[in-house]
Amino acid sequence: MKKIVASGKTIEDAVKSGLTELQVSAERVSVTVLEKPSKGLFGLIGVRAAKVELMLKPVPNQAAEAEPLVQTASVAAVDKSTAPAKDAILETERFIIEVARTMGLDITIARNDSKDGLVLALSGGGDLGMLIGRRGQTLDALQYLVNIVANRYSNSHLRIVLDAEDFRERRRKTLEDLSDRLAGHVIRTRKEVVLEPMAPHERKIIHSQLQNHAKVKTFSKGDEPNRRVVITLKS
Known part of the structure; x- marks a missing residue:
């Protein structure tokens, strides 16, 4: 399988850079974080960029995979023309729980409406800081992937805000x-x-x-x- 390494200021930027280079959508790749970004005081002096590996899947329109935080976390393909938003949200929550479990975390998810979209608030035992990351960079990267998953299942655009331990x-x-x-x-x-x-x-x-x-x-x-x-x- 073809794979490349991409970098950026954040994990999300690195993923976007890699997708642009490969000229494919996010569903066509598996993503592994190689290095998390590191910054100096107030972030005014950059120390290390984020680095990710994108592996191109051999056949499009198969199960969507995402690996920014774990080795395996996948969702099955779906016919969006018949998928109501509530089903898309359920599938998105299953995806988040699968990611968390692979990291050894047992979480619960609460739904809250906000002006920015549907908030999925994570809570539970274990170190949820693993899901948040430095200044929320890991949480932002996971939120990016969660929105891809949600809109893969929905026949209308969904905007999901991912939160953990009231980090936002x-x-x-x-x-x-x-x-x-x-x-x-x-x-x-x-x-x-x-x-x-x-x-x-x-x-x-x-x-x-x-x-x-x-x-x-x-x-x-x-x-x-x-x-x-x-x-x-x-x-």
């Missing part, structure tokens, strides 16, 4: 606190601050937190996946 809320609070601290730093030093590259939903948190600030403003610069938030003084 804790991360939001961390980013809001960071925004306030860096705004104070900009005011004291009168120098702008450029943050690490962030996913769009995390950049949105920074912008929202400071949008009504009296002395600083924010904007984004750069191209995905290296787009960054800049905090600077208002003129």
Whole structure:
């Protein structure tokens, strides 16, 4: 089987890079994480990029496999024309549980609706930090694959947000606190601050937190996946 190694700022970026190089969809490959990304203080200094191995499956439209965290986790092919959303969600939950069990984790899943989509909140025994990863990078990579699985089974587009131990809320609070601290730093030093590259939903948190600030403003610069938030003084 043909396989390649791809890298990127995050695991998701590395997977996307590999898919682009192979010119195939995610269902056509198996993914193995070789190296997780590592960053310096506040992510301003990159230390190590994420590295993944993508193996091309010999025949398309077979069982979908995903291996960013485990050796085997698969779902069967399905006729999307007759698949209601609730069945797609059930299959997605089975996929998540299979991934967790392969990692030695026994989890339960709660469903919650939000403005960003359906939230599947994971809880249970064991170290769920394995599913979260540094700054949520593993959780984001798994969420990416979960959305592929969900939409493989659904005849309408589904947006699923994957959470574990309230990480998303804790991360939001961390980013809001960071925004306030860096705004104070900009005011004291009168120098702008450029943050690490962030996913769009995390950049949105920074912008929202400071949008009504009296002395600083924010904007984004750069191209995905290296787009960054800049905090600077208002003129």
